Amino acid sequence: MTTQTPPVQGFTLPSYERPRGLHPPLDFPGYRATALRAPGRPLVPLPHRLTEVTGPLLGAERVTAADADLTTQHAGEPLGERIIVTGRLLDSGGRPVAGTLIEIWQANAAGRYAHGVDNHPAPLDPNFSGAGRCMTDSDGRYRFVTIKPGAYPWHNHPNAWRPAHIHFSMLGRAFPQRLVTQMYFPGDPLFSQDPIFNSIPDPKARERLIARFDLGLTQPDWALGFEWDIVLRGPAATAIEWAEDHR
Amino acid sequence: MTAGLTPSQTVGPFLAIALPWPDGPFVVPEGTPGAIEITGRLLDGAGEPVPDGMIETWQADPDGRFDHPDDPRGAAEPAEAAFRGFGRCTTGPDGGYHIVTLRPGPLPSPDGGTEAPHLDVSVFARGMLDRVVTRIYFPDEQEANAADPVLAAIVDPDRRATLIATVETGRPPGGFRFDIRLQGARETVFFDV
Numbered sequence: 001m002t003t004q005t006p007p008v009q010g011f012t013l014p015s016y017e018r019p020r021g022l023h024p025p026l027d028f029p030g031y032r033a034t035a036l037r038a039p040g041r042p043l044v045p046l047p048h049r050l051t052e053v054t055g056p057l058l059g060a061e062r063v064t065a066a067d068a069d070l071t072t073q074h075a076g077e078p079l080g081e082r083i084i085v086t087g088r089l090l091d092s093g094g095r096p097v098a099g100t101l102i103e104i105w106q107a108n109a110a111g112r113y114a115h116g117v118d119n120h121p122a123p124l125d126p127n128f129s130g131a132g133r134c135m136t137d138s139d140g141r142y143r144f145v146t147i148k149p150g151a152y153p154w155h156n157h158p159n160a161w162r163p164a165h166i167h168f169s170m171l172g173r174a175f176p177q178r179l180v181t182q183m184y185f186p187g188d189p190l191f192s193q194d195p196i197f198n199s200i201p202d203p204k205a206r207e208r209l210i211a212r213f214d215l216g217l218t219q220p221d222w223a224l225g226f227e228w229d230i231v232l233r234g235p236a237a238t239a240i241e242w243a244e245d246h247r
Numbered sequence: 248m249t250a251g252l253t254p255s256q257t258v259g260p261f262l263a264i265a266l267p268w269p270d271g272p273f274v275v276p277e278g279t280p281g282a283i284e285i286t287g288r289l290l291d292g293a294g295e296p297v298p299d300g301m302i303e304t305w306q307a308d309p310d311g312r313f314d315h316p317d318d319p320r321g322a323a324e325p326a327e328a329a330f331r332g333f334g335r336c337t338t339g340p341d342g343g344y345h346i347v348t349l350r351p352g353p354l355p356s357p358d359g360g361t362e363a364p365h366l367d368v369s370v371f372a373r374g375m376l377d378r379v380v381t382r383i384y385f386p387d388e389q390e391a392n393a394a395d396p397v398l399a400a401i402v403d404p405d406r407r408a409t410l411i412a413t414v415e416t417g418r419p420p421g422g423f424r425f426d427i428r429l430q431g432a433r434e435t436v437f438f439d440v
Contacts, residue, residue, distance in 0.1 A: 011319045013357055018439070023255040032255075033374030036292035038428050039437050046380070046438035050354045051367045054315035055305060056333035062268065081388055091338035092252055105265035115261045117299070131265035133439060167259065169266060174317060175305055176440050180378065182256040199376050200254045208253055231251045 015048045016176035017092065017236040022203050030195030032156055048176065055174040059101030060135050070106075070146040078128035080147030082223040085183070085211065088140040089170060091234035093222060097177070098141025102168040103133040111150030112162075118150050142206040144183070145223065151190055163190035164198060170230060177232040184210045185244025255377040260299045262371065263337055271335035274304070274348035275327060281309070281349055281388025283421035285383060285412060288342040289370065290436060292430030301374030302427070304334040304383070305345050306365070311352030338372075351384070356396055363391035363398070379437040383425050391430045401436055409435045 027038035046052065089097040107113045109129065110122035114129050128147065137140050149164045165182040167174055172178050184197065191197050191206075200206045208231075217225025258266075270417050275282050280344040285304075289297040294351040307313055308330050312323035325332075326347060346366075366383040384392055392398055392411065401407040415422035 011355070011357055013319060014317050019252050020385060022252050026376060026379065028376060031374070031376065034376065035374075036295075037297065037372060037374040039379060039434055040292070040430050041434055043379075043437050043439035044335055046397065046440050048440070049356055050313065050318060050364060051307065051362075051365065052440055053317050054313040058331065058333065075330075103265050104320055105261060113261045113264060115264055124341060129264070133265070163325075165254075167256075167262070167265070174315075178257060178303075178369060178378065179439065180258050180371060182259075196256060196376070200256075202254075205252070205254045208251070209256070228260070230253045233252065 008166075012134050013050065013053045014174075015050060015053065015236045016174065016233045018184075022205055025153065025200070028055065028195065028199045030157075031199055033210065037187045039131065052175045056171055056179065057134075057173065059171065063101065063133050063135055068132055068142075068144050070128065070130065070132045070144065072145075073129055074127040075128040078125050078147050080125075081130065082145070083148050084143065084145055084217055084223050084225045085166065085228060086141065086143040086217060086225070087211075087228040087230065088136060089136045089142060089230050089232065090140055090214060091177070091232050093234040095234070096136070096138070097170075097173055097232055098138045099141055100132060100136050100138055100173060101171045102136065102142050103131070104146075104166050106166040107152055107164075109150050111152030111187040121210070122150070122152070142227035148224075151188075160193070161190050163188040163194050168230065172232050179230070179232055181230075182209060183228050186210055186213055233245065252322045257373060257376050258301065258324070260373040262299070263303055265396045266301060266335070267333060267337050272333040272344070272346050274306075274346060275330050277347055279327060279329065279349070279435075281421075282347055283350055283423060284347050284415075285291055285343040285366075285423045286343065286415060286427040287427060289338045289344065289372070289427045290342055290429065291345055292433065294428075296338070297372050297429070298342060300338040300342070300370060300375075302334075302336050302338065302344045302346070302368045303369040303371075304348070304382065306332055306340070306348065306351040306367065307354055308332065309349050309352050311354050320423055353391055358396065359430070360396050361394060362391075363388050363395035365395075365397075368427070370429070379435050380440050381427065381435050382410050383423075385423070386411050386413055406436050409433065
């Protein structure tokens, strides 16, 4: 059916570390929607072969500089606290992940998403859609201008409220680096009752999702500055990883 | 656990604000010679559609090459210039998704074997605190599938079958179906990558 590629004997591939205990468990009873969406069987280990050590290096052609400013997408300015969110996309070895696509989405200042499914009785803002994107620069840096999202209620448990957050999606340079997560704001009083935030097993890892307020990034008379670095999986020791995984 | 890594969080119910691309499902433009369409549904443990999910695919080109510097054979531009390798489709009210692409070629494996043509798949949804990963193989590649090291590691034939698309009848040639069951008796095999 397909033409045969000649086998390449004995080549080595980069491999990515496998973080244990970092990500939330897929089955987390505190977050009710996981009940029917978490696989019941253990995940099957997949050694990193060609499809896994590569990934889509694209995005630049679909991003303009204006996409990183969520406050200028409409005729007027959105309501809310204007903020700058910036930081670096790195791997765990501290190397910048350059030229990769970051996509973000968020609620408006009143805690309402511009999405038909959101029925929270808070006002929509005609000047705020809540989506942005940018490419990381050669230093792995990204920068968005937006407004601080509001907290909002959801119906996971009685009187449940999500802490203010911005959703972040990173393609990374290779398939294992793909990550979707959420950035939170320092000092939010809603952390303690939020099962999504608390689904992360290690409290120190949870804290890594909280941006840092930075007066140096804050622009006088204009916008508050927050800094948040994102760290993706880095290379593992290639040969050892392969030997361990190969069966 | 490696220090400093950023943990995952769910995409939540509103990913459609930002993540759909108009050309997302089209790894190649519709009408590209040799294009195939993979359609399927994302289903939960009760067999109900997951209408707020997203499927992403990543694959080799028809020659079994990647336009990526970490391929030790070197980055290779695909013969079909518009081939992107990457597909993305949010699920509809019926849990449905579709991807239009070219069939990937087989791949050499570092152990000297050959991987059968496949697509890597990421699944995201509200209610999923991290993505899950699966693979799509082709039903008309029986010989290659039998020699594939990833399929070979899955001993139970019923489990292995969850990774193999079916020919979609009643559609133009080149139609395949691949349903993804997150949970239950016919749960799809998911991988730890």
